[in-house]
Amino acid sequence: MKKIATNNAPGAIGPYSQAVVHGGILYTSGQICINPATQDIVEGGIKEQTHRVCQNLGAVLEAAGTDFDHVIKTTCFLTDMNDFATFNEVYGEYFTSKPARSCVAVKSLPKGVLCEVEVIAAVD
Numbered sequence: 001m002k003k004i005a006t007n008n009a010p011g012a013i014g015p016y017s018q019a020v021v022h023g024g025i026l027y028t029s030g031q032i033c034i035n036p037a038t039q040d041i042v043e044g045g046i047k048e049q050t051h052r053v054c055q056n057l058g059a060v061l062e063a064a065g066t067d068f069d070h071v072i073k074t075t076c077f078l079t080d081m082n083d084f085a086t087f088n089e090v091y092g093e094y095f096t097s098k099p100a101r102s103c104v105a106v107k108s109l110p111k112g113v114l115c116e117v118e119v120i121a122a123v124d
Contacts, residue, residue, distance in 0.1 A: 001020055001021070001022045002020065002021045002022075003018075003019075004017065004019035004020065004021060004026070004063050004064045005017065005018050005063070006018065006059050006062070007036060008036055008059035009031065009036050009056040009059040009060050009063075010032070010034035010035075010036050010039065010056060011036075017029065021064055021123050024122060025120060025121070025122060025123065026060075026061070026064045026066055026119070026120065026123050027120055028057065028061075028118050028119045028120075029118060030075075030077065030116040030117065030118040031053050031117055031118070032049075032056075032109060032110060032111065032113045032115075032116050033049035033050075033052035033053050033056075033113050033114075033115070034056070035052065036056065036059070041111055045086075046078075046080075046083040046086045046090075046114050046115060047086050047089075049113060050086070050090035051090055053117050054090065054091065054093075054094040054095075054117070057117060057119055058094070061119070061121060064121070064123055066121050066123045066124065068094050068095055068096070069096075069097045070121045070122040070124070071095060071121045072099055072100065072121055073100040073101065073102075073120040074099055074100075074117055074119050074120075075101070075102045075119075076091070076102065076103040076104070076115065076116070077103075077104060077109060077115060077116040077117070078104070078106070078114065078115050079105070079107070079108060079109055079113075079114050079115070081105045083114060083115070084103070087103075087115060099119075
């Protein structure tokens with residue numbers, strides 16, 4: 001098992017890793033919209049937050065030697081399902097290979113953010 005860490009995505013804010021690779025599969029922790037350069041939540045609404053989440057996931061994927069095209073499954077968390085259409089629009093710009101996905105509404109997320117996404121991806 002190999003732990004993945006990159007300064008191009010926010011560091012873990014608890015006792016966990018950004019991601020772990022085991023048996024050729026990458027399992028990421030959920031990413032939220034923290035700008036890794038400033039450690040601040042990005043300004044704006046669901047559109048801006050979703051872009052930052054996907055950028056953070058891209059950095060973790062790259063650090064593990066894989067990319068969005070190798071994502072097998074995502075799990076998405078939204079604090080408001082009224083944001084679903086806008087979230088999907090931005091999400092679709094990154095996950096063009098259309099991996100399997102679950103998307104659920106949650107009461108709240110860390111730091112009051114609007115969305116969080118975790119991925120499972122193949123690592124060649």
